[in-house]
Amino acid sequence: MLLDVRVWESVAVDSRKEDGSGDLAHLREGVLARLLKAQELLPDGVRLLFVEGYRPPALQSKFCAHPVSARTPAQFMIAKVPGCG
Structure with a gap:
């Protein structure tokens, strides 16, 4: 299942590659879960920047x-x- 990372406000999404379809903002459920967990482990004041997911x-x-x-x-x-x- 693909999920739209833009729904999670905790994830900073880079819009430079946005093509209007929204496809690039989607990730498999398990990948998104690992991304969110990785972000939780970052030091205060540091965030991941999501650039591109599904192609x-x-x-x-x-x-x-x-x-x-x-x-x-x-x-x-x-x-x-x-x-x-």
């Missing part, structure tokens, strides 16, 4: 030489795909 496959493909749909789930977890990052 729809069409957008992610623009960043990679190999289309997202052409990769298997195992490649996401265990291998660095050439042309990505």
Whole structure:
């Protein structure tokens, strides 16, 4: 399930990459929980700045030489795909 991080007022959200769809402000529930926990552990006066979360496959493909749909789930977890990052 994807959740909109903008709902949590404790999370500072950077709007520079906002595209109007709101997709980039979404995270998987477990990732958001870990982000919130990490922020709780920061010293007073320090906050995380959320820049970008979910990328729809069409957008992610623009960043990679190999289309997202052409990769298997195992490649996401265990291998660095050439042309990505």
